[in-house]
Amino acid sequence: MQTLRLSSGHEMPTVGLGTWQAKPEEMEAAVLAALNSGYRHIDTAFNYKNEDAIGKSLKKWFERGGKREDLFITSKLPNYGNRPSDVERFAKMSLEKLGLEYLDMYLIHMPFAFLLNETDMSPAVHENGGDFMLDTSSNPVAVWKEMEKLVEKGYAKSIGLSNFNESQILEIINISNIKPSNLQVELHAYHQQKPLREFCKSHNIAVTAYSPIGSPGAKEHFQQKYNYSPEKFPDLLGHPLVKEIADKYRKSPAQVLLRHLVQEDIIVIPKSSNPERIKSNIDIFNFNLTDEDLQRLDNLDRGSKGRIFTFLFFQGVENHPYYPFRSEI
């Protein structure tokens, strides 16, 4: 398994299994299919509500002789736990569900925060409607100081950020004793994040691409869960250029999209619950895209117009002082 060395000194596999929207009942088989196909990196989050199911699969794998030190497990502090007093207890809840003693990576999921409904550990909602209640009292700098304590106490090997913009990352870097070693952001052929990638490189932060094949399932999810329809939704898998390059290398469009990123030193975490697709999504190390093909894929970038995850489906989130994409809306 190809890895990247993080500034924390740990190795992070460049392909991981994404698990957002994977139903708990599908999760057990998906994780085992992934481990059997050579995955050693799994990306989850408290908010995905599947850590219990992942824990069950990991337990089975350990019982069959799998070793904890061979795995790289990422989880994330939810936006409704985004305050200093909640960091350790959410990390411990994730650990308990996963059945692990430490996480390899713990990320602050989003820079903005919602109030917490303590009864079911979910975002608190306004009484008159379904909107989440913003918590504007917390700030990521104070949260980061608690993230550092997780490393000191042995609950996380490495810590990082997700969905932060450049100035928000800099704010953390400037006050940190332990620098963020990983940034997880939306990144795919239509939204390539070139300036942010340069910035991360200059600060030795490894970049993980979420939605690396364009998150084909997200549109339906946004519509069903939030009644939110983005104006345009990408179909990267069906893009003629991606299909042409896939034919040329006798690979699938998804493999080309993933290879494009990995070849440019980006970590990818494609989600699938289908054993065949899980297997094929990691089968990307036996071909090289030429410089010309990399350039043609680079040219698909639509900059901020290619972003799918604006988080505007959380109504009013743009009013939070730490909403990261204000300059784009």
Ligand SMILES: NC(=O)c1ccc[n+]([C@@H]2O[C@H](COP(=O)([O-])OP(=O)(O)OC[C@H]3O[C@@H](n4cnc5c(N)ncnc54)[C@H](OP(=O)(O)O)[C@@H]3O)[C@@H](O)[C@H]2O)c1
């Ligand atoms: N930090 C964050 O805020 C954040 C946000 C979004 C996502 N993430 C993480 O990143 C992971 C990946 O992102 P994502 O789930 O949004 O999108 P994605 O990985 O780009 O796409 C997943 C979708 O593509 C389908 N798919 C997977 N492999 C395929 C293939 N080879 N051919 C055709 N279709 C394929 C999957 O369906 P099947 O399951 O049916 O195969 C699923 O609907 C997430 O699962 C999560 O772990 C993080």
